[in-house]
Amino acid sequence: MLPGEGIAGSVFASGRAYISREFARDERLRLSDREHVPAGWGGACIPVQAMDEVVGVFFVSCPLPREIQPDEVKLLESLARVAGITLQRMELHEATERRARQLEALHEVDLAISGTLKLDIILDTLCRQATAELEVDAAGVLLLDPSDLTLRHTAGYGFRTQTYQRSRVRLGEGLAGLAAVERKALHYPDLRSAAPEFNRKELLQDEEFSAYAVAPLIIKGNIKGVLEIFKRTPFHPNHEWRGFLEKLAVQGAIGIENAQLFEDLQLSNLKLSLAYNATIEGWAHALELRDKETEGHTRRVTDLTLHLARAIGMTEEMLVHVRRGALLHDIGKMGVPDEILLKPGKLTEEEWGIMRQHPQYAYDLLSPIAYLHPALDIPYCHHEKWDGSGYPRGLKSEEIPLSARIFAVVDVWDALTSDRPYRKAWSKEKALEYLQEQSGKHFDPKIVGLFLNMINEGTIGAG
Numbered sequence: 001m002l003p004g005e006g007i008a009g010s011v012f013a014s015g016r017a018y019i020s021r022e023f024a025r026d027e028r029l030r031l032s033d034r035e036h037v038p039a040g041w042g043g044a045c046i047p048v049q050a051m052d053e054v055v056g057v058f059f060v061s062c063p064l065p066r067e068i069q070p071d072e073v074k075l076l077e078s079l080a081r082v083a084g085i086t087l088q089r090m091e092l093h094e095a096t097e098r099r100a101r102q103l104e105a106l107h108e109v110d111l112a113i114s115g116t117l118k119l120d121i122i123l124d125t126l127c128r129q130a131t132a133e134l135e136v137d138a139a140g141v142l143l144l145d146p147s148d149l150t151l152r153h154t155a156g157y158g159f160r161t162q163t164y165q166r167s168r169v170r171l172g173e174g175l176a177g178l179a180a181v182e183r184k185a186l187h188y189p190d191l192r193s194a195a196p197e198f199n200r201k202e203l204l205q206d207e208e209f210s211a212y213a214v215a216p217l218i219i220k221g222n223i224k225g226v227l228e229i230f231k232r233t234p235f236h237p238n239h240e241w242r243g244f245l246e247k248l249a250v251q252g253a254i255g256i257e258n259a260q261l262f263e264d265l266q267l268s269n270l271k272l273s274l275a276y277n278a279t280i281e282g283w284a285h286a287l288e289l290r291d292k293e294t295e296g297h298t299r300r301v302t303d304l305t306l307h308l309a310r311a312i313g314m315t316e317e318m319l320v321h322v323r324r325g326a327l328l329h330d331i332g333k334m335g336v337p338d339e340i341l342l343k344p345g346k347l348t349e350e351e352w353g354i355m356r357q358h359p360q361y362a363y364d365l366l367s368p369i370a371y372l373h374p375a376l377d378i379p380y381c382h383h384e385k386w387d388g389s390g391y392p393r394g395l396k397s398e399e400i401p402l403s404a405r406i407f408a409v410v411d412v413w414d415a416l417t418s419d420r421p422y423r424k425a426w427s428k429e430k431a432l433e434y435l436q437e438q439s440g441k442h443f444d445p446k447i448v449g450l451f452l453n454m455i456n457e458g459t460i461g462a463g
């Protein structure tokens with residue numbers, strides 16, 4: 001189906017959701033689809049967006065007389081947003097993996113000279129090695145800035161003055177610019193007598209250089225810059241010397257590429273982790289949309305949990321997962337029908353049976369997602385109790401993961417001090433009394449103690 005064609009195509013082209021009372025009678029339906037679409041079914045078609053681009057559509061349908069309502073479309077759109085972000089995250093993840101493979105191959109070759117991924121250290125080592133091994137007075141690197149095709153000073157060793165640091169040579173100009181464009185090393189035994197093209201005259205004056213050589217730094221066909229060699233006495237290089245200069249240039253180019261790839265990789269990892277977090281926040285938001293009463297609950301319990309976890313001494317690395325787990329703690333309620341979740345009164349035995357499945361649903365939903373594995377403790381174990389009377393597994397005391405023990409205190413605190421479909425909010429005093437009373441029953445006594453102290457000291461906001 002082409003963009004613009006039929007229901008799916010028109011939603012795709014416009015980027016706007018569309019509700020159809022009955023697909024079979026919808027004038028937007030393609031003629032050729034009429035016979036395949038059963039009568040009496042309507043629904044909605046929702047665009048799936050990644051960033052600002054529509055990448056697909058999805059349908060929901062139901063038999064008349066039920067009709068999809070505009071507020072349901074809002075929820076569907078938010079799910080579609082999550083799907084779009086997820087697609088994007090997967091793409092980013094693949095790109096990162098590709099880069100990581102390239103990096104690994106390069107790294108092996110380069111390890112001998114660099115042992116580091118810092119560009120300035122690599123280039124400094126390169127210049128020192130060149131000066132020592134080629135038995136010259138100074139060596140420097142000009143790197144190409146692709147945005148203005150200019151070679152600029154980046155590293156140097158053996159210079160007496162600051163003059164070299166001002167080196168800027170346009171591609172194609174001067175000897176360095178020529179070597180870069182022609183992609184070959186150039187040698188000048190005595191610059192003063194025989195090199196009118198060398199346009200950094202002040203360098204000759206200030207540094208009293210005589211012999212000069214320049215080799216392009218090329219990797220996989222891309223010019224990265226040049227390696228320049230200076231000697232204060234005239235010098236005729238032999239074949240072996242020239243060969244070694246070229247080897248150094250190859251190693252230098254690998255080192256540069258390596259460092260630049262690493263910088264890119266760090267950037268993609270950062271982007272990837274932003275995309276992960278956006279996905280999770282999208283899910284958390286979708287969950288809250290379902291249950292107006294819990295609005296803001298997720299944010300509050302996440303903040304409080306992180307605060308406590310930090311006070312208890314969990315590392316920043318662990319906190320990343322604690323945060324994700326807290327945001328997703330009740331994602332399993334996605335598997336609990338509205339009649340139960342939003343019921344104004346007490347649950348029946350049978351309804352409780354379903355409600356108590358929500359940590360298990362969360363586990364089933366999240367465990368196939370590798371990056372969320374370390375975040376499972378809270379969604380899976382937040383209803384376990386210290387005395388072993390909780391669910392789903394009836395874990396006891398320290399069998400319950402630390403993050404889930406912390407979270408349980410915070411979750412109940414926030415639940416009690418908020419309105420729920422099934423009861424009004426409790427007062428702060430009553431809730432605090434309840435937490436204290438449940439110390440050693442529902443909650444880890446140490447954690448309740450810390451929590452109550454922090455609330456009493458005003459270290460954390462109460463309600």
Ligand code: C2E
Pocket residue numbers: 340341342343344345346347355383411412413415416420421422423
């Ligand atoms: P929730 O509303 O987010 O509550 C989380 C936890 O806070 C509860 O886990 C419970 O430990 C504590 N809590 C909340 N409200 C009260 C309360 O009024 N009294 C006491 N003593 N503790 C409270 P729990 O009990 O495992 O419930 C899990 C979820 O099941 C609740 O999440 C809620 O979505 C649902 N639920 C629990 N009781 C009822 C109910 O009577 N009616 C309905 N419709 N849903 C309920």
Ligand code: SIN
Pocket residue numbers: 005006007008009028029030033
């Ligand atoms: C349409 O997209 O135009 C009709 C719906 C379908 O065939 O799935």
Ligand code: SIN
Pocket residue numbers: 023037038043059060061
């Ligand atoms: C249709 O059937 O034409 C669209 C809705 C669906 O896929 O069931």
Ligand code: FE
Pocket residue numbers: 329330358382383
């Ligand atoms: Fe829960």
Ligand code: FE
Pocket residue numbers: 297301329330411415
């Ligand atoms: Fe909760």
